[in-house]
Amino acid sequence: MSSQSFVLMEEQIDQINAIILRMIKKAEAKCALLVDKDGHLITRQGFTQSLDTTALSALLAGSFASTKEIARLVGEPEFSVLFHQGHKDHIHISLVGERCILAIVFDDRTTIGMVRLYAKETSDKLKELLTRAQADNNNAPELDPQFAESAGSKIDDVFKD
Numbered sequence: 112m113s114s115q116s117f118v119l120m121e122e123q124i125d126q127i128n129a130i131i132l133r134m135i136k137k138a139e140a141k142c143a144l145l146v147d148k149d150g151h152l153i154t155r156q157g158f159t160q161s162l163d164t165t166a167l168s169a170l171l172a173g174s175f176a177s178t179k180e181i182a183r184l185v186g187e188p189e190f191s192v193l194f195h196q197g198h199k200d201h202i203h204i205s206l207v208g209e210r211c212i213l214a215i216v217f218d219d220r221t222t223i224g225m226v227r228l229y230a231k232e233t234s235d236k237l238k239e240l241l242t243r244a245q246a247d248n249n250n251a252p253e254l255d256p257q258f259a260e261s262a263g264s265k266i267d268d269v270f271k272d
């Protein structure tokens with residue numbers, strides 16, 4: 112992952128959510144999560160109430176990190192898609208660009224083929240959106256260091272006893 116972080120605006124998150132929600136409906140999946148490679152949840156859609164999305168996000172990132180090493184050992188730069196099949200629920204995990212992971216939880220109401228098809232389409236759309244967001248961040252003016260110091264000082268003053 113790029114060491115440079117960037118900020119997503121509310122409008123961009125709304126666009127991401129709409130793209131993911133459309134994929135969930137088309138693929139007939141239960142839910143989906145978008146996670147950065149550091150394990151931070153960016154957003155989630157669908158029926159996630161019964162999931163510990165914070166822990167799942169961290170584990171997804173860890174899974175991709177270990178899988179990257181497995182790929183290296185067999186001569187691949189990276190595996191871009193993982194699939195785990197359970198008794199009733201399954202999970203399709205794929206990379207979105209260089210910095211994010213899309214995880215889709217689904218059951219036997221749909222097929223892995225449908226999920227893969229819509230996951231690929233969704234990943235392409237998300238990658239484009241995230242690339243634009245990164246470009247927007249790169250073009251944003253930097254804060255004046257004196258402003259940041261002054262703001263920090265004023266915040267300290269507010270919280271002093």
